[in-house]
Amino acid sequence: MTKWRRKLQMNDRLLSILGLCRRAGKIVIGTDPVIESVTTGKSFIVLMTKDFSANSKKNILKASNNSSVKTFVINRTKDELGMAIGKYCAVVSITDRGFSDKIQELILKEQEQEE
Template identity: 40%
Template sequence: MTRMANKALSSLGMAMRAGKVLTGDDTVLRAVRQGKAALVLVAADASANTLKKYRDKCSSYGVFMAEAFSRDTLGHALGKEERVVVAITDRGFADMIRGHLSQNTEVENID
């Protein structure tokens, strides 16, 4: 894993400890619809249906979405079990993580 990917995961862990991360399909979708999500991360090993759902929803609501890391890696960064989808609700943390991810080749961005 690259240095920038590690920084992104470290920042994600900080956001979790600060209470600025939401996980779970229904919770994240609600945050996107309500305009509370500043960034959505979807695990690279998520199902095609899940990826399509979040691409469409994030595009529709103008939320940046990144497809990055495995579900195990996302969960580990949060101190939890596997996580397929994560929303960051704080703009500062979202911008920091997005900056780290933009320098990482395993990310697909959707604005």
């Protein structure tokens, strides 16, 4: 991806915060690590991309429903999320309360604007 396109993409506030979470080490990346993090109670919020596979989504939702972790499908693709955090993936969980609160606030604000 070209340099100018990356800068354009990083104007997205949600993706910027996810990149900051990655640099702070407060993010879990990938389906199996996220499920483990959710079941052990380390995660506060789970984010899935809009192009995440249905079978994996079912597994994540099952784990998060059992442990009452909030789960959101964000209106971003795997590529966009991967560019923000530096690793190609479709699901992440946040292990910090402050980051998770801010991310949830941004997602809810986005959903209000779409309606």
